[in-house]
Each structure stands twice: as C-alpha cells, then as structure tokens.
Amino acid sequence: MTGGIGWYVHHQGAGHLHRARAVAAHLARPCTVIGTLAGLDPGGLPALDLPDDRPLDPAEGFSGRDGEAARPEAFHYAPLNHPGLRRRMALIAEWAERTNPSLLVVDVSVEVSLFARLLSLPTVVVRLAGDRTDTPHLEAFRSASRILAPFPASLEAPETPAWVRDKTFYAGFLGEDAAAPPQAGTDIAVVFGRGGTGGDLPALAAAARAVPERQWQVYGPVSGQAEMPPNLHVHGWVERIGPRVATAAILVGGGGDGLVAMASAQRQRFLCLPEPRGFGEQTVKAEALARLGAAVVRSDWPAAAEWPAVIAAVLDLDPERIGGLHEPEALTRCAAFLDSVAGG
Template sequence: MRGGIGWYVHHQGAGHLDRARRVAASLSRPCTLIGTFHGRDPGHPADLVLDLPDDRPIGHGDPGFGGVDGEAERPLALHYAPLNHPGLRARTARIAAWAARTNPALLVVDVSVEVALFARLLSLPTLVVRLAGRRDDPPHLEAFRAASGLIAPFPEALEDPATPDWVRAKTVYAGLLAARAAPSAAPEDGRIVVLLGSGGAPRPLADLAAAARAVPERAWHVLGTVEGEGPVPDNLHLHGFVADVLVRLAPASLVVGACGDGTLAAVAGAAKRFLCLPEPRAFGEQALKAEALARLGAAVVHEGRHDGWPAPDAWPDLVSRALALDPTPLARLADPDAIPRTAAAIEAAAARLEARG
C-alpha cells in the first residue's frame, strides 16, 4: 500500500506555504500540510491539514519569529529548542501521532532543522528543503545528513560556490516553485513596479516617496504593505496587497524588489528587468542569491544602508542601469516545468523509500 506524504510548512513568510500548495496539487499521493497557520485557511483540503500549536517565544509580545532562543546550553545540532515551552511539546506530539496514525512514505520539511531531526527519530524519511545561502553551520549540516534527499527551491545556477559536494550530490534543484505569468499582449509602458514581499517589515512611505521623486519621469506602482503617512508624489501609486501580482507585472519596464523566492520567481517568470535590493536574512540567503544574479547579468544589485534600500540620490543611476538590462538571463531561470518536475522527484523518492522497506 502506498503511503501518503507530509509537508511541514514554516510560518515565516508566504513562500513556504505557496510552494507547498502548488507542488502538493501535482502529487498523485495524498499530501498533508503540517504547520502553524494562525487561523489562516491554508487553501488545502481540511482532512489533509495538521494545524500545530505555536512554538514562538513566550511573552515577547513580538508576533515575529527569529528562530533563535538565546539558550547558551542549546545542543549544537539545533537552532531553536526552548525549555518548558508547552506549545513545542504539543506540536511534536501531534507530528508523532500523525506519523504513527498514517504511516507516511516521507515528510518534506520546509524548513526546520528541529522537525527534520525529530522525523529521523520517528524513523520517518525526509526530503529537506535547502534554502539558498551559506548553510554550513552544524544544525543545517546535520539535518542535511539525516535527510534522504534535499530539495533546493532555486536553480543550480544560483548555488553558493562554497556548498559542499556531498550536499550538492543529495540535492534536487527544483527551480523557482511559483506560478508563472500568462503570456500577455500588453506592451510595457515604462512604469516601475515595486514588489514588497511578506517576509520582511513593511516599507516606509517616506522611502517610496523619495524614490519616486528621484525618478519623476517614471510612474511607480507599489504592490504590498506600506507603513506611515505623508505626502504622496503624483507619480507614486500605492495598491497595497493584491492577488493578481503577475497580471500587474505585465506593463512594467522594471521591477524593484528584494531577493526572496517569491519575488524572484515572479520577476523571472514575467521576464522583466530586475533591480534587486537584497534584505538582511540569516545565513546570507538573499545576499548570496543576489551575488549570483549579478554574476549572471540577470539583475542590477544594490546593497545599501542597513536594510538594502537605496538613498534617494542613488535611484537615478540604479534605474538607468537596470533599464539597460537584457531580461533574457533572468527569464532563463524560470523553468515552466519546475512544479511538476519537483512533484515527480518527490513521488520517485517515496516509491524508492517504500521499495527499500
């Protein structure tokens, strides 16, 4: 009898859930989404959702999750292991109960060193999602070692040159696992579209207004959450959160955004010129991806100030250089078969593990 598949979804940012849903929809086996969804509808059949109690730090007031517990005596193989946390006990108990009840073929872990190692203790094979960046610290390497395979949600062309050979050998390079823009007959009209992802802090209105004033000959359209109040230049248009991001990219002559997986997938899929502003992330995730894009001639990259956002006087030169890009190198990174190809790799791994017994 074929077992089902579990998919652990980290709750920081929207990209983890988005790619889990898209790949799960291409699997022939039932796939249970496992994670802390904070009351959100994960957009998946209810009988295939395992909602977990929260494991974020208690009493900090900050709804975010840094993944660091500050415990000096934490084992070296773990990133986050607070003591006396009832939510953490309850979530591991639910994962163990689900594994015992359903006898799954494997668990995809996107992402958590602790869940990956806990699954190994449960004798449950894992495919661990390996994000970009310099992840050569002991916890990551032990999770990679314990996994039956690794999935990189980026093309091999964006691989960090320092990644160990044995890690590369275990890796399926899935590519950019996101929806692709449908072909559009709409011509580019010179506008600049700013994509603000959900994984970081909202962008202050003052920053956007300064950018628009610095390049007044272009219309600026901002998709995502903006904070603060103040005067808005006539060429700056704030749309807030929108569901049709890909449609709104069609008329853009230039896209400005960070180097998160969702943003990169959207821009590459739409074959747009890209001004990349990598944000600070653990393990240099965005910075190292941005370096690879620059090497490929796929983006103009700017790393400025503490958060990557350019100073007002830097915008004219950055926009001019980015508009001169050939969008082809970035478009080549968007594989239209990435999602079905990844689903097929997961199915093959499940079958192989079951045959092994």
Template sequence: MTGPIGYYVHHHGDGHRQRALAIAESVGAGITLLGTGLAGRTGAVSAIDLPDDRVADVFSGADRCGDSCGERPPALHYAPFDHDGVRRRTAEITHWIAEARPGLMVVDVSVEVAMLARLASVPTVYVRLSGVRDDRPHVDAFASACALLAPFHAALEDPATPPEVVARTFYAPGIIRAAPVAEVDERCILVVLGSGGGDGDGARWAEAARAVPDHRWEVLGACNVPSDMPGNLRMHGWIDDADGAIARAGLVIGAAGDGLVSAVLARRKPFLCLPEARPFDEQRSKARRLAALEAAVVIWTWPPASDWPLLIARAFEQRRGGWPPALDTAEGAARVAAWLTTLLPQAASAQRARS
C-alpha cells in the same frame, strides 16, 4: 504501497507557503501541508494548522536558551524551554505521522521538524535554502535526509557549498503558482515587500517615486503610508494575487528571497534587487550570483533619490541585452511533483531495509 506525502511549512515570511501550495497543487491528492497560520489559506489542499512555536510576536529565530536549565544542543537551531506551543505542535505532527503513515516528509524548513520526522521513522526531503549552511544543525539535517531540494537555479548556488551536498541536491527553479497570461505594463514599477521583512518605510518609496515621475509605482506588502504621497505611488498592502501583479509589472523591485526571485526569473522581469540581512548570508549570497549572471541590478545600500532614474534605466537595459542561458526556467512545481513521486518507492524500500 506507500503512504501520503507530508509537507512542513515554515511560518516566517510567506514564500514557504506559496512554494508548498505550488508543489501541492501539482502533486494533487495525497499531500498534506502542516504549519502555523495555514487555516483558510491553502484552498483545496489538505492542511493541518499547527500551534505557534514563537517565543515573541516577531520571530527572530532566537529561543532564549542558555540559562541555568542548560544550553541548546549543538544539533538544534531552535529549542525553547517550557513552551506550550512547541509541545502541542510536536504532539500534533507525530500524531498525524502515526495516523497517516506518510511515505515521505518534505521539510521547508526546520532542522527540528526534520529530526522529529526522522525519529518518527519517516524519510525526509530537506528544502535547502541559499547561503553558506555548514553549521552542525544543517549538516545533520542534510545527512539525515534521503534527498535535498533547492528552490533555485544551480547557477545561483553559493560556491562554498560542499560538492557532496551539491551532488545530493535536486535543483528546482521556478516553483511558482500558475498565473493567467497578463498584458505587461512597462510603466509599472512593482515593489514587493515580503512578510519576512523588507523596507516598509513609505517615505523612502515616496522619494523614489518622485524621482521617477514617468512611471507608476505600486507597493505590495507591509509599508507605512507617507504623509506626502506623490500621485504616481500607490500602497496596496497584502494582496492575494502577488504572482499576477508580478506578471503584469514592467519592472520589479524587492529582496532576494527564493519566492520573489523565482517569480521574477520565471517571468524574465527587469529586477532591482535589495538583498536583506539574513542568517547564513542567504540573500546576499543569492544577490551576488544574480549580479554575476546579469540577472538583476543589485542595490547593496539604499540609494540617494538622484540615483533612481539611472538604476531603473539600467535594469530595463539589462533585460534588453538578453537572458542568461544558465537561468532558463522550466515548470518548477511540476518537476518537483514528479521527482517526489519517484522518491516515494525508494523511501519505502529504505524504510523496509532499516526495519
């Protein structure tokens, strides 16, 4: 008999939560999400809302270690001293493990939580994001996991990834929540600004909308409202049905995060990609692969207003040229759910062998 599945959800950006919900809804009963900011945001999926571990309101990943108390251990990414949130979330995770006795813990993403689960005698599946992750903490987290999960196409893998890591990876593109079939509005340009960052300068998007006046521009996410708003531009802020908005859009503009890229590729949308600076070259690595496969028109630096009509035209033309066969997308969430189910007995056997 195996226990339930735990799923740790990182709280930087919203893609981790959306991915976790898509997988959890496919798994059904027997999975619990654990993360900060989950209260009231997981529907019918069981969840534990953990105390916040951030040292500042804006999370940068820095833990301010390196003073007279000692350096951060080389096997960790984030280990601030004297932080009550870190202490309490660690206690809550281990308490849940002790009570629920999970058969498997999916970690999306945190080296520290992966190591905590392993220390608590739970097999882990580590969610491996894009980019070059050959640093000591990632190498140790990968080695301690019973399997690795990549929420992207194998064709988008960074060529510098070691073959042994590739061999242990389950590639699962298209991990998105179900959205109703929608009528596509080819005149709708949807700009998606994720909560993990993005260009929230409304004046820039107003300039772009004025440059392409025959399309309607819709902006989702945190963005300031420009003083001179053109008539074809609307700012929606955060909405619950981003997947539905993507399904209805004629063209999508956004960064190269896994969540947005998965949604765009699953629906085969014309895509203007503006990769953001991220640790481990995460988004730029994926953008380079998208460009090489002609799955997106990549914009590396903010373009002058006069370039927008050509960029929009290029993205539409790229999709009219067909779809890259390497990026065909199956039902990602359902595939992951079935795969996790097969891992449970293997993980239980490994636990018994180690006991």
C-alpha cells in the same frame, strides 16, 4: 492505501506555503500541509494546524534560533518550557502514527527534520540559498533521504560541500506564476513580502518624486506617513501578485524565492534589494544574480538622488539573463521527484 506526503511549512513569511501549494497541485499522492497556519490559506489542501512555537515574549523577536548557550549543537531552536513547541511536536508524531505517510517534506526546520528521523519518516529537506554549512543544517541534510533546492544549480553557493550538492535535487524556481510574454509597460512595480519589515512610505514617496515620469505601483505592507506624489499608488497586500506586475517595465523587491521566481518567469528587469535573513539567504542569492547579469543589486534602498541612475541601470539589463533561469516544467519535475522518493 498509497501513503501520502506531508509538507511542513515554516511560518516566517508566506513563501513556504505558496511553494507547497504550487507543487502539491502536481503530485500524484495526497499532500497534507503542516505548520502554524493562522491567517494563511492552505489552498484546499488537507492541513494540520500547529501551535505557534515563537518566543513567549514577543519582544524577543524570532530569528529561528534561540540564545541558549547549552543548546545541543544539532539544533537551532529548542527553547525549554515552551508549551507551543511541545504540543506541535506531539501533533506531528500523532499525525505520523495515524496516517503512516510515505514522505515528509520539511520546508524548513532543522528540528522537524531530525524529529522526523526519530519517527522513522523518510524526509526531503528543503535547502534554501545562503551559507548552510553550520552544524545543525549539515546534520539535517545528513538525516534526509534527499535534499531539495528551490533554485537553479547556477545559483549554488560556492562553499556548499560536495556531498550536500550530490544529495541535492535542483528543482529550479518553484513559483505559481507561469512564464509571461515580454510586455511593453512603463510602470515600476515595487513588492514587499510578509516576511520582512515592509516598505517605508516616506522613502517610496521620495523615490517616486525622483522619477516622476513613471507610475510607481506598490504592493505589500507599507508603514509611515508622507505626502503622496500623484505617481505613487499603494495597493497593500494582494494574493495573486503576478498578474498585477506582469506589465511593469521594472520590478523592485527583495531576494525571496517567490519574487525572484516571478521575475524569472516573467523575464522582468529586476532591481533586487536583499533583506536581512539568517545565513545570508537573500544576500547570497542576490550576489549570484548580479554575477550572472540577471539583476541590479543594491544592499539598501537608494537615496532619492540615486534613483534616476539606478532605474537607467536596470533598464539596461538584458531580460533574457533572468528569463534563462526559469524552468517551465519546474513544478511538474519537482512533483515527480517527490513522488519517486515517496515510492522508495
């Protein structure tokens, strides 16, 4: 029997699972999604649901790193006496022994990457944008058969070592939304993902009042209280955001992989507001987009008085700059790459 592929997905945000689902639809081999999937839809794929490994005290938050001074230098997150962490590793080992997979895609975890090597599993380790030159990341990359970058080579961080680049397959953006023809809409679409803090309703209301000639369509989590101007519409979380924003004149949101992929596929004028992430993931990506003239980038939400000028600057963008980063065959090309690595 042909060995299948496992795809470990990190539980910070929904983008890792969306990427796995999008690529798995094109794989020649069966694919099992592995991760803490509570509340997330594996899209019909076989799934191994793992216990949560986040801090037992929710007040500690979760950054993917623990504060243990004596933690081995090859790890980011290895807290002691955590039953969830112990059980999830046991389940991964049991799954590997039972199914004899040909490949494990790790998106993303240094610890799972190194654990897979101890299980004698070939891995493709997903390397997100940002500065990943710290010791744990480099050891995970060293342990991998290959590295997968879910972004174009043109967005590569300048400090990435040559040996890491040589080992990397640049898949391009791996979003579920196909390219759309240019639309002549007038709305402003604002998208907040699950992995961040969400939108602030008073700030959104102030922005909408500052640009009253346009309708503001807001998707994702929003908190706070404010009097709603008539041109502000808050829709909450929707599963398939692409069709909702395809006709917008401007897309506003963070620098996460999914949203940047969608902006590129739909050739949308993009205001990128990168959110704080470990290793400067969104910031480094946003800086690259700005260098290429593919987006207007702001480090924080603009003040109300700034919005008219910001919108004018975004409208001046050439949408072909960000559209040129889209690779129509990225998903099938990535799937063929993974099938090839799985085949040895």
